[in-house]
Amino acid sequence: MIRIMNILAIAALIGSAIYAYTIKYETIFHAETIVKLQHEIKSEQDKIGVLRAEWAHLIRPERIQALADKFLDLQTIALTQIVKADALPAKAPRVDAIGRKLEALGLAGPTNTPGNNIIDPAASATPGR
Amino acid sequence: MSDGFGADLDKEANGNARRRAPGGRLRTLAHLFSGLFSVRSEKSAYRIRLAAWVFLAVYAVIAAKLIDFGLRPDLPQTVKRAAADAIAAARPDILDRNGEILATDVKVMSVFAEPRRIIDKDEAVELLTAVLPDVDAHELREKLGSRKGFVWVKRGITPKQQQEVYRLGLPGVGFLPENKRVYPNGPIAAHVLGFANLDGTGISGLEKYIDGQGLADLHGAGFSLTPENLQPIRTSLDLKVTYAVRDELAKGIAKFKAKAGAAAILDVNTGEIIGMASLPDFDPNTPPDPHDLEYINRLSVGVYEMGSTFKAISIAMALDLGKVTLRSRIDARDSLRYGRFTIHDFHATHRVLSVPEVFTYSSNIGAARMALMAGVEAHKAFLNKMGQLSRLRTELPESAEPIVPKNWGELNTMTIAFGQGLNVAPLQAMMAVGALANGGYLITPTFLKRGEEDVKTQSPRVIKPETSEAMRYLMRLNAEIGTAKIADIQGYFVGGKTGTADKIIHGHYSKDKVFTTFMAILPADKPRYLYLALLDEPQGLPETGGYHTAAYNAGAVAGKMIERTGPLLGLPPRPDLPVQPFPLLAKLGYAEANQPAKGGGEH
Numbered sequence: 001m002i003r004i005m006n007i008l009a010i011a012a013l014i015g016s017a018i019y020a021y022t023i024k025y026e027t028i029f030h031a032e033t034i035v036k037l038q039h040e041i042k043s044e045q046d047k048i049g050v051l052r053a054e055w056a057h058l059i060r061p062e063r064i065q066a067l068a069d070k071f072l073d074l075q076t077i078a079l080t081q082i083v084k085a086d087a088l089p090a091k092a093p094r095v096d097a098i099g100r101k102l103e104a105l106g107l108a109g110p111t112n113t114p115g116n117n118i119i120d121p122a123a124s125a126t127p128g129r
Numbered sequence: 130m131s132d133g134f135g136a137d138l139d140k141e142a143n144g145n146a147r148r149r150a151p152g153g154r155l156r157t158l159a160h161l162f163s164g165l166f167s168v169r170s171e172k173s174a175y176r177i178r179l180a181a182w183v184f185l186a187v188y189a190v191i192a193a194k195l196i197d198f199g200l201r202p203d204l205p206q207t208v209k210r211a212a213a214d215a216i217a218a219a220r221p222d223i224l225d226r227n228g229e230i231l232a233t234d235v236k237v238m239s240v241f242a243e244p245r246r247i248i249d250k251d252e253a254v255e256l257l258t259a260v261l262p263d264v265d266a267h268e269l270r271e272k273l274g275s276r277k278g279f280v281w282v283k284r285g286i287t288p289k290q291q292q293e294v295y296r297l298g299l300p301g302v303g304f305l306p307e308n309k310r311v312y313p314n315g316p317i318a319a320h321v322l323g324f325a326n327l328d329g330t331g332i333s334g335l336e337k338y339i340d341g342q343g344l345a346d347l348h349g350a351g352f353s354l355t356p357e358n359l360q361p362i363r364t365s366l367d368l369k370v371t372y373a374v375r376d377e378l379a380k381g382i383a384k385f386k387a388k389a390g391a392a393a394i395l396d397v398n399t400g401e402i403i404g405m406a407s408l409p410d411f412d413p414n415t416p417p418d419p420h421d422l423e424y425i426n427r428l429s430v431g432v433y434e435m436g437s438t439f440k441a442i443s444i445a446m447a448l449d450l451g452k453v454t455l456r457s458r459i460d461a462r463d464s465l466r467y468g469r470f471t472i473h474d475f476h477a478t479h480r481v482l483s484v485p486e487v488f489t490y491s492s493n494i495g496a497a498r499m500a501l502m503a504g505v506e507a508h509k510a511f512l513n514k515m516g517q518l519s520r521l522r523t524e525l526p527e528s529a530e531p532i533v534p535k536n537w538g539e540l541n542t543m544t545i546a547f548g549q550g551l552n553v554a555p556l557q558a559m560m561a562v563g564a565l566a567n568g569g570y571l572i573t574p575t576f577l578k579r580g581e582e583d584v585k586t587q588s589p590r591v592i593k594p595e596t597s598e599a600m601r602y603l604m605r606l607n608a609e610i611g612t613a614k615i616a617d618i619q620g621y622f623v624g625g626k627t628g629t630a631d632k633i634i635h636g637h638y639s640k641d642k643v644f645t646t647f648m649a650i651l652p653a654d655k656p657r658y659l660y661l662a663l664l665d666e667p668q669g670l671p672e673t674g675g676y677h678t679a680a681y682n683a684g685a686v687a688g689k690m691i692e693r694t695g696p697l698l699g700l701p702p703r704p705d706l707p708v709q710p711f712p713l714l715a716k717l718g719y720a721e722a723n724q725p726a727k728g729g730g731e732h
Contacts, residue, residue: 046235046236046306049233049234049235049236050235050236052230052233053230053233053235053311053313054313056229056230056233056313056314057311057313057314060313060314060315060317060372061314061317061368061369061372061373062314062315062317062372065372065376076693077696079618079619079620079621079692079695079696079702080619080620080702082696082701082702083704084701087704
């Protein structure tokens with residue numbers, strides 16, 4: 001009985017030692033990961049800083065104006081072009097421009113297909129033979 | 130197992146018993162041991178003493194070692210330690226009022242060397258200069274020959290150069306990341322920002338101001354500050370507005386062939402400088418020699434005779450002291466004589482002028498007479514109250530003392546009334562005109578963002594609200610029918626005042642070299658911004674009829690600035706004139722102030 005207790009005690013001792021060591025090594029591993037990540041974060045932050053500076057350099061008004069003058073067909077806004085919202089004209093009645101064009105083409109009217117047997121040379125679109 | 134342990138103990142006990150049997154030295158030793166391990170009570174005191182001595186000895190060794198560490202003067206200094214003092218310190222970002230970056234830090238690599246660890250110094254110099262061509266070989270040899278533990282080889286190298294230096298494989302040569310200050314916008318707002326040197330110390334402008342706020346002390350005390358724990362500095366400048374101001378000023382200087390110029394926009398209610406430029410300027414990324422007078426900030430370091438702009442202050446004084454009212458009439462029929470001096474009018478009218486006419490005709494005689502009505506002492510006191518006689522201090526470390534006449538007599542009062550004989554910094558004059566416009570509060574200009582609350586309660590009132598409104602009316606009238614017509618941008622209800630000062634060349638007022646200024650407030654009924662444009666030695670052009678007075682050049686520049694920056698500042702243009710822009714004046718019986726002035730002709 002006592003022998004079993006001893007064996008158990010030794011086993012518990014070895015087990016707890018192994019467990020403690022595992023914990024210790026895991027801790028070291030995690031600590032190293034943290035340091036590594038911190039370094040990575042630092043380097044990312046440095047990169048962000050560089051990119052921010054670069055972005056600010058690229059969107060500096062001087063450059064944007066030069067580019068706009070070169071590539072855009074725009075002119076400086078005149079003060080007369082700025083009006084209050086209530087100075088805008090009332091909304092015009094809605095116009096269906098495409099529908100009107102289609103109407104002008106006469107597509108809505110009865111069509112003269114050969115199958116209709118109504119021979120109307122004036123309305124026929126194809127030159128008659 | 131437990132039996133085994135017990136058996137071992139038994140054996141040891143037996144052994145001790147056996148060793149005790151033969152006499153001699155062994156016996157004494159055994160006696161000592163038995164004393165040590167015995168459990169008899171009379172022996173325990175001895176054991177405790179022994180243990181105490183052992184511990185005491187151990188502690189004594191530790192203490193001795195500590196003292197040794199403390200006293201040893203020449204600890205082997207690690208590179209990291211040496212570098213911590215040498216590398217450029219982190220600085221906070223500087224942002225504009227909308228959060229755009231004006232100055233920031235980027236990480237760069239720098240090459241350093243430890244001369245003590247370099248074996249062949251000549252070879253090292255040869256290899257390093259081959260890879261880094263802009264390093265001076267002679268200087269580097271000298272540096273490596275020194276007995277220092279740490280020297281810089283080159284700071285701020287490119288990644289490619291870093292690779293090449295790395296491949297050289299020199300012992301005692303390494304890299305360290307450093308902070309480098311960059312100004313992405315180049316010369317825009319350069320005078321406000323100033324610049325920092327390679328070590329991260331502010332040399333001028335806001336950079337120096339930041340150091341003065343305790344940053345330098347923190348670095349000096351060894352706190353390594355990272356950009357993350359530094360609060361960015363928010364300036365009052367608006368990047369886009371500042372750019373527009375600089376652009377229009379540069380165009381104006383080119384057009385009128387001026388030597389130099391400056392322009393600024395001041396928020397009259399908070400004292401914030403929204404935009405400013407002083408040309409010629411510099412790129413803070415490649416700063417010039419700080420002692421080069423060519424690149425001074427002409428708004429705060431240059432002091433100038435502000436010319437007729439000062440008439441606004443003189444008239445405000447006469448109105449505020451009750452010496453005149455808007456209806457008073459001033460005799461300007463003849464030139465004003467004082468001893469051997471005579472004061473003429475540039476736009477001579479040879480008649481009796483009303484107070485508004487004195488302003489719109491920019492009459493020297495009228496202004497001089499009004500200042501005389503107040504008297505020398507009152508004039509001096511008023512200018513002092515307006516902050517014109519003492520140095521204006523803002524966040525910028527660079528400032529200049531105004532040049533005040535030593536013996537201030539009646540003649541001085543007369544000339545200063547129309548802006549001659551007193552040199553002030555333009556920013557100072559802006560502060561005063563801002564006070565004339567904003568209802569009478571003298572607000573110290575600032576380059577840092579500031580809220581509107583508290584500013585007015587903390588700032589001293591220098592003139593009555595009625596006087597301020599009368600000045601706004603006069604400036605508005607001047608833009609409608611007077612000299613400031615060129616800057617009357619439709620929709621902004623601008624008020625303005627021109628100023629043309631003859632420059633002093635060799636002690637005499639020059640006839641053809643002038644210094645022109647223009648100040649505009651908008652909108653004149655509820656002022657928000659004060660614009661200043663000044664040009665140094667502008668030339669007359671054929672389209673200005675050969676005139677080089679302020680109305681034609683500085684006024685034109687200010688007009689362009691207003692037109693361009695108004696929308697950027699969020700000011701909606703008003704198609705109609707305000708119905709009653711000057712209610713206080715109407716209450717005082719000047720109903721005509723609220724009617725738009727017509728005609729008046731050219732003056």
